[in-house]
Amino acid sequence: MINEDARLPQDILHELPGSNAVMKHGVAVDAARWRAELSKRGLPELTGMLRSLDKVSLTRRDVFEIGDRERTAENAFQLFYYSLSWGLGPKVPRLHHRLDNFASHREEASELLVSAWNAARSEEFAKDAFSILTTEDGAGRIPWFGPAFSTKFLYFAQGAAAQPKLLSLDRDIAANLARDAWPDATTDVWVPEVYEQYCTLLTEWADEASQDSSVDRTVRADEIELAITRRA
Incomplete structure (x- = not known):
């Protein structure tokens, strides 16, 4: 468990x-x-920059723009594509398996993604939003769309929020937190309660940083996440 x-x-x-x-x-x-x-x-075609360009540097801002769209089933597919492509990067490991399973669970996936998007924009607890896409055992409800990618979808589903409360979590972040707050960190499966602890911890660290005299500004929680990701 995480030491909050x-x-x-x-x-x-x-x-x-x-x-x-x-x-x-x-x-x-x-x-x-x-x-x-x-x-x-x-499957539904891509829209936006991924439709018109072949090689793209996809930024967080680009994906947040999808998260700011109207919360419809059609746009939920786009947010799924964009957040997944951002998470997978240039090597896109096992993309055919992921899309095969997504296509075979298309209707169920559509409902889950829209529900998760709505939860991300509400005042629901992080564990409740995460539970829409992830089981109590930490397995993805959409096959081949596991907990790490679920956190990315939720993160971007908030849109360009001033202070994101749902944060991206992956194996690198978990490993980099082991010495400070998560000594028994697992690097591939996280249950909803642990995800909420993680989001709470980074939000508190952002508040702590904001109050530090050497910073003198409001720090976003995803700044903490990115700094942890880049940690040597």
């Missing part, structure tokens, strides 16, 4: 990237490959 009383590590405090750097944080995406794989399975 752990203090903000000094190395994280001194490596805060700033909100602009968070929004500009991007990954290389082969949009042409995504379009071809979606077409093979008869």
Whole structure:
């Protein structure tokens, strides 16, 4: 379990990237490959920049713009594509397996994604929003869309929120938190209660950083997340 009383590590405090750097944080995406794989399975086409360009540097700001759209089933598919492509990056491991399973569970996935999107924009607890996409045992309710990608969908589903309360979590972050607050961290499966502890911890660390005299500004919780991701 995560120690929610752990203090903000000094190395994280001194490596805060700033909100602009968070929004500009991007990954290389082969949009042409995504379009071809979606077409093979008869899945809805991409819209936006991933439809018009072949090689894209997809930033967090770009995905947040999808999260700011009207919460419809059609847009939920786009948010799924964008958040998943941002999470998978240029190598897109096992993309065919992921899309095969997504296509075979299309109707169920649509309902789950819209429900999760609505929860992310509400005042629901992090564990409740996470539970829509993840079981009590930490398994993805949409096959091949596991807990790490569920957290990314929820994170971007908030849109360009001033202070995100649902945060991205992956194996690198879990490993990098082990020495400070999560000594028994697992790197691939997280149950809803642990995800809520994680979100609470990073929110508290953002508040702590905001009050530090060396910072003198309001720190977003995703700045903490990015600093942890980049931790050596």
